[in-house]
């Protein structure tokens with residue numbers, strides 16, 4: 212069985228899906244999807260503050276969500292503290 216691989220929107224490195232956290236866009240806000248159950252496009256990110264910072268600086272979320280994302284809203288998700296353990 213092939214392990215799904217995703218590209219981190221921060222460092223742009225490919226990694227196994229299990230190593231990354233999924234984010235989705237909901238009402239224009241980037242929110243964590245710890246159960247990976249939300250419909251729609253997802254953005255994948257290492258559970259690493261450095262990757263989050265890169266994603267914000269480089270507009271990784273905006274690219275994944277076609278410019279619709281407001282990455283500043285990430286502040287309210289509690290990530291990575293709230294999601295890094297999954």
Ligand SMILES: [Zn+2]
Nearest residue numbers: 219222257262
């Ligand atoms: Zn990364």
